[in-house]
Amino acid sequence: MDLKYATLYDHPELVDQTLEIIENSFAYTSNFSFKTDFYPLMSEKNWPNNLIAIERKNNQVIGHLGFLKRSLHINGKNFPIGMIGGIAVSSSFRKSGIAGTLLSRCIELNTSDVGLFLLWSNLSDYYRKWDFTENGKVFVTQAGNNPTSPDQLGFLKISPDERSAYTPQLSLLYNTHINNHFISLVRDEESWDDLLCITSSDLFVHRSLSGQVDGYFFKGKGFDLQDIIHEYVLPKSIPLESFCNLGEIWHASIEGLALLPHKTLFMAMLRPGSQNLFKQLSQQITPGNFPATTDAQIAALFNSSTPWFISGLDSI
Numbered sequence: 001m002d003l004k005y006a007t008l009y010d011h012p013e014l015v016d017q018t019l020e021i022i023e024n025s026f027a028y029t030s031n032f033s034f035k036t037d038f039y040p041l042m043s044e045k046n047w048p049n050n051l052i053a054i055e056r057k058n059n060q061v062i063g064h065l066g067f068l069k070r071s072l073h074i075n076g077k078n079f080p081i082g083m084i085g086g087i088a089v090s091s092s093f094r095k096s097g098i099a100g101t102l103l104s105r106c107i108e109l110n111t112s113d114v115g116l117f118l119l120w121s122n123l124s125d126y127y128r129k130w131d132f133t134e135n136g137k138v139f140v141t142q143a144g145n146n147p148t149s150p151d152q153l154g155f156l157k158i159s160p161d162e163r164s165a166y167t168p169q170l171s172l173l174y175n176t177h178i179n180n181h182f183i184s185l186v187r188d189e190e191s192w193d194d195l196l197c198i199t200s201s202d203l204f205v206h207r208s209l210s211g212q213v214d215g216y217f218f219k220g221k222g223f224d225l226q227d228i229i230h231e232y233v234l235p236k237s238i239p240l241e242s243f244c245n246l247g248e249i250w251h252a253s254i255e256g257l258a259l260l261p262h263k264t265l266f267m268a269m270l271r272p273g274s275q276n277l278f279k280q281l282s283q284q285i286t287p288g289n290f291p292a293t294t295d296a297q298i299a300a301l302f303n304s305s306t307p308w309f310i311s312g313l314d315s316i
Contacts, residue, residue, distance in 0.1 A: 001096070002056040005105060008047035011054070017061040018052055025088035028223050032200070034086070037222035040194040041066040041085055041316045050086075051106060053098050062090040065102035067110060068316055071186040072281070073179050075306060078186050079281040082106075082114040082273060085316030087121075103130055107271075115277030118268045120315050127269055131294050135301070136267025136308045139251040141244045141260050148245040153238055155204040155217070163196040163203055169213040170205075173233045182252055182309035183285065195313050201225075206235045218313050219247075230312025252309035267308055268315070270298050 008015055019042070022034050035042045042050070046068060053063035066086035071078040084106060089098045107117065107130065121127055124134055150157065158166060171192055178184050187195070196203075200222030206215035217232035229249040234240060240256045243249070250265075251257060272278040272294060279290050282297060285304045291297045302308070 001093075003062075003098075004054045004056055005101070006052055006054060008050040008052060011052065012044075012047065014052065014054070014059075014061050015047075018050070018064050021061055021090050022064055022086050022088040024091065026223070032223035034223070036200045037198060037224050038066075038085060038316050039197040040191075041068050041083075043194060043197075051102050053089075053102060055093075060090075062093045063098040063102055064088050065099070065106055066316065067106050069110075069114065070191075070314070072116065072183065073186050074183050074281065074284045077284055079116075079277065079284070080114045081116040081118060081281075082110050083314075083316050084117060084119040087119075100129075111273050114273035115281040116273050117271040118310070120268055124269065130271060132269040132271045133295060133298050134266040134268075135270050135298055136310075137254075138265045138267050139254050139257055139262050140265060141249050141251065141257060141262045143245050143247045144241075144260075146245050147247070148242070150204050150246060153206070153242065153246070154235075155206050155215075158203045158205055160196075160199040164193070166203070166205060166213065166216075167192045167196065170216055173213070173216060177233045178252075178309055178311075182307055183304075184309045185311070185314050198222075198313065201313060206238070208235065208237075217246075218311070221312055225312045228312065250312060253307050268310060270301070272297055 008018060019035055026034065028034060040046065049067040051065045052061050054060065055062050064086055065084065068083045070081055070083055072081045087099055087102070119127065119132060167189065171187065174187055198221060200220065202219045204217050204219065205213050208214040215233050215235035215238070217229050219229045220227055221230065227247060229246060234243055241260065244260060278297065282290065282300060285306065286300050291300050
């Protein structure tokens with residue numbers, strides 16, 4: 001098999017082919033769009049980081065892996081990390097090593113620039129071959145016996161055309177209630193612009209009596225997180241128990257959930273990047289001796305009293 005490895009930046013004419021392979025691999029239905037659900041990963045400015053495998057004979061895309069560089073905020077400092085997603089291979093070429101080659105190339109190209117790689121998958125055994133391990137926790141609650149609606153709690157759904165006007169207020173709430181309390185992703189103005197282009201995720205905001213936005217949540221993310229509330233900042237006026245009656249909700253912390261039925265999922269699969277950057281990142285979380293083995297290094301990241309939070313909006 002004569003293959004060429006390139007990027008979407010090199011071959012913009014192959015974007016539609018690539019999206020078709022991804023959507024077929026993840027069993028997308030026609031009413032959903034991977035490009036919309038994962039806009040930051042698939043936007044044109046990220047095409048240099050969208051790796052593709054091309055069969056030369058037919059100039060046909062047969063595999064894809066996307067890489068997105070972000071920054072992780074840890075106790076007042078920011079560290080570069082790499083997020084990997086959209087890993088897909090055409091059904092006719094699976095089990096031929098293409099996904100592994102794409103992943104190896106991605107790691108090789110980017111290790112020196114990031115302290116940590118993250119990806120989301122239920123194929124844990126497969127990705128362990130590349131030193132990825134399941135880590136972190138997400139706590140999931142379901143609506144109780146008194147289901148309610150957003151408007152009953154004072155939340156207003158914001159149309160995609162109106163979202164940009166809310167960026168400063170959303171950013172302030174995110175920084176105050178999430179960045180300052182969790183190990184979480186940095187969101188600058190460009191990040192917010194990209195995330196708000198995920199129009200398959202519904203934004204709801206809550207205003208205080210003075211008219212200030214004092215809370216918000218994102219619900220759904222197209223095919224990926226259907227009907228799930230995966231990020232929220234709760235106004236002081238709304239008890240957590242009442243909020244949980246809105247439906248399935250992902251929580252970063254178990255605080256306040258002790259009396260509510262809930263289940264636990266792992267947050268993501270992680271792998272060290274640059275040893276130097278990873279050591280700096282780790283010691284910002286848990287100062288002290290640097291563990292010797294990869295598994296111990298990753299496990300040490302979650303021994304801190306500071307919990308992690310990677311929103312479903314950010315995940316790829």
